[in-house]
Amino acid sequence: MGTDIYGHVECLPTHRRLDEEDVSGWRRAVDLDLLYGGRCYDAFGCLFGVRNHAGFRPLAADRGLPGDVSAEVLSAYESWGPSAYGASWIGWAELARVDWDELGERVDARVHAFSRAGAWVLTGKGFWDPEDRPEGSEWLQDGRLFRRARTSRRDAVQTDGAWEPLWATMRTLAEIHGEEHVRLVVWFDG
Template identity: 35%
Template sequence: MGTDIDGVIESRSPDGHWRFTADLLDFQPPRDYVAWECLFGVRGAGDVERPLFAARGLPDGISDAVRESGIGDFQHDHTYATWAEVAAVEWDDPLAHGPAWNWAVRALPDGEELVRVTPGLRAAAADTFGGNLLLAPPEWPPGAEVRLDDVAHRPVTLTARMLAPPDEGCWAQVWSAMRDLAARYGDENVRLVVWFG
């Protein structure tokens, strides 16, 4: 059984009350465990040590929309972020102290591509470095590359830009909507509230 995301964008009125402004589902977020691990610390492969907006719970003064659909027996992992926090994200900062266990970078003629580490790549690492262990990228010697199907692979330290690019897909649309609202209400007066079920 999978996990789904839900949420809203709220804005704070001049009298200090938070109100529903947009439904997250209108942006059609896909079931993307990779992005969710990066952004909210939910699901994923365990390679993100420092998700951007994880485990905050519900914010104070939630809107009626959150109270009505975000609280119940099946909703969990509530968290939120203001536009000020999203705007301050350093998208190229590392999300962990070292290389990922489940990801590598594959060198292609026109650039690099982030790929999942497969059993075949682990076996190629064992062949490259000797021994019969299936070696994950953090176990490769520093600076080492592994060739698989005549393509070089190297360890990678993940960033938010790799896992949840801020300028692509539904998250680009969410951030754009929040930016536009913040221009009207102020950076601290616009927030995204999410939960999972």
Template identity: 40%
Template sequence: MSTEISGMIECRPLARIFGEDDEDAIWHAAVDLFLLNTGNAYDALACLFGVRNSFGFRPLSEGRGLPDDASDSVRGVFSSRVEAQGPYGTTWISWAELAAVDWDETDRSGRLSRSMVAGPQTHWAPVWTVMRTLAELHGPEHVRLVVWFD
């Protein structure tokens, strides 16, 4: 049985201007992963999120669940998936965290690096480009990727 990833990139545009505690500094859905064609390469899912991790990567973001302050759009899409299929492996990661990653780190075998499986030369490039652009506009801590799996 295959594993499919779903999710959205979110940003909090007014937090940089008014501060994170301002009532208008809420998260907004920016782009659905479906539109960015990430594919479901299991080595990348293992590296990034710990899903199907027979590769031995130390996951960057595993099992954090849905953010408490997720945007209404993310909550709506996620709720419809819960009713339909019962997603698992729900987690999230910020651009600030991704920007600090050692992309040369390898799996247990030492054969695959993070960059090789999920770096800028892979199907993940469009995701990283969108997140980087939003981070330049709104700050790296105000951009995140929220994902779940079917």
């Protein structure tokens, strides 16, 4: 059984306030499943420490739900009951300052497999390595290249890939309401 991510983008609106003391609270802006429908354990590990096979220092592991989470997001989370775990959140201000070239703290627990398409192209990762070779080891087998390596945050959470619609939405909300007023609240099952 696999692990899936669920959650919502929340925003603390700055429009339509009567004055600085008029704080109406965080609001659910959009469901995560409308922007991201994938299952990427490298991204889950990099961001939240869930299924962290690549050995990242997670950006926002086990924070739980924010104390001021919106009623809609709290209700959505509670509807999962005990099958939900790993609840956490990360703000756009944090994401905007991430060093995406940072490598995992240790070699990936999985062997990286490459196939030739002109150049070698990563085609998968798996736990198979009967010799448990050290970082940087490479070997050819059945026309494929295998490598033990660390993974960068950029490779785990490809900003121009499946996560781009989420990042674009959060970036747009941050441009309107401010970086500190946009966050992603998540949980997992599986």
